[in-house]
Amino acid sequence: DLRPQAARQLVxxxxxxxxxxxxxxxxxxNVSVHRKRKKTKEKLHLVKP
Incomplete structure (x- = not known):
């Protein structure tokens, strides 16, 4: 009987x-998080004297 095997393959x-x-x-x-982090880093960079 090949039916169980076929079903298993589908699963x-x-x-x-x-x-x-x-x-x-x-x-x-990850890409969106990375972009957000980059933006916050740039902001932090601008804030720091």
Missing amino acids: VQEEHLDERLRHLLDAGR
């Missing part, structure tokens, strides 16, 4: 997609 594929999506979301979040 594995879904998990891989989940991981990729999470990875992309994390990357996007």
